[in-house]
Amino acid sequence: MVRAQAAGRSSGGGGGTAAEAAALFTIREAGPHQPDAGQDPILYVHTLCPYAERAWLALLEKQVPFQLVHVDLSNKPAWFRRVNPRGLVPAVQHGGQVQVESADICRFVDDAFPGPRLVPDDSQLAQEMEQLIRGPCGGAVSAGLDLCAGRGRHWGIGSGQSARQRADFEAQLEQLAASLRRHGGPFLLGQQPTLADILVYPFVKRFAVAAPLTGYNVEAALGGAIGGWLAAMDARPSCRATAADSQLLLAALRKHRSLDFFDYDTYTACELHPQNAHLLQQ
Numbered sequence: 689m690v691r692a693q694a695a696g697r698s699s700g701g702g703g704g705t706a707a708e709a710a711a712l713f714t715i716r717e718a719g720p721h722q723p724d725a726g727q728d729p730i731l732y733v734h735t736l737c738p739y740a741e742r743a744w745l746a747l748l749e750k751q752v753p754f755q756l757v758h759v760d761l762s763n764k765p766a767w768f769r770r771v772n773p774r775g776l777v778p779a780v781q782h783g784g785q786v787q788v789e790s791a792d793i794c795r796f797v798d799d800a801f802p803g804p805r806l807v808p809d810d811s812q813l814a815q816e817m818e819q820l821i822r823g824p825c826g827g828a829v830s831a832g833l834d835l836c837a838g839r840g841r842h843w844g845i846g847s848g849q850s851a852r853q854r855a856d857f858e859a860q861l862e863q864l865a866a867s868l869r870r871h872g873g874p875f876l877l878g879q880q881p882t883l884a885d886i887l888v889y890p891f892v893k894r895f896a897v898a899a900p901l902t903g904y905n906v907e908a909a910l911g912g913a914i915g916g917w918l919a920a921m922d923a924r925p926s927c928r929a930t931a932a933d934s935q936l937l938l939a940a941l942r943k944h945r946s947l948d949f950f951d952y953d954t955y956t957a958c959e960l961h962p963q964n965a966h967l968l969q970q
């Protein structure tokens with residue numbers, strides 16, 4: 689079985705060190721019984737899932753202590769349908785409520801907890817952020833998914849990607865790069881990461897990892913503008929605490945040609961994130 693590398697412990701920008709970020713949460717595998725809701729917030733994830741990583745990052749950026757429950761999506765416990773009737777991760781349980789859909793969870797987390805705001809206080813910046821989310825952030829996710837797996841999954845990884853797909857993806861990245869230039873980086877809207885960075889990062893990271901399969905080097909594209917942003921995000925304690933091993937992601941992509949399906953039977957939370965093994969609650 690492939691093992692993930694231990695994540696570094698050095699500090700990045702914001703939110704303390706990676707160790708401090710990792711100390712904010714405990715991990716456990718979903719068992720036969722639903723976790724006690726009194727111990728919320730509880731975030732249900734699969735630790736390879738990019739949508740789940742969005743919610744995980746939002747909680748870490750807010751510096752909220754929480755429980756992380758890794759759900760084996762190939763063998764979901766019956767109670768998980770009570771948490772999310774659609775059976776999807778992520779889901780977050782807090783204060784008697786359950787929130788689903790990764791983007792909605794991030795907004796819920798931002799409103800429900802004190803801590804650094806993920807939506808800028810400045811109304812103009814907040815508006816720009818919403819435009820980024822609706823525009824190139826969403827656009828980069830869907831164009832990148834097309835590039836990795838092909839529209840409607842008709843293409844296989846490494847075969848049939850058209851120049852058009854690469855151009856579509858690059859056009860979205862160019863808009864993100866323009867925002868970086870406009871605000872002077874290192875994040876999409878300047879010095880602090882916002883919801884826009886959090887929503888798009890888990891995907892762009894995976895598209896970068898997929899370079900051996902897609903032939904598109906995200907890090908080198910556009911004069912390294914996106915690579916610089918990825919490096920700034922990678923250095924954040926939140927991103928260091930959630931980072932899945934690149935080789936595992938690549939292996940999953942090779943096998944399933946998809947970013948929202950994984951070899952669920954094979955991976956457990958701690959194989960993916962052994963740096964957090966000591967946090968696993970039995």
Ligand SMILES: N[C@@H](CCC(=O)N[C@@H](CS)C(=O)NCC(=O)O)C(=O)O
Pocket residue numbers: 734736737738739740761775776777778788789790791947948949
């Ligand atoms: N639109 C959802 C997508 C979530 C999603 O597709 N999650 C996948 C894992 S990456 C899942 O739970 N799949 C389980 C299944 O399809 O049964 C969101 O943004 O939260």
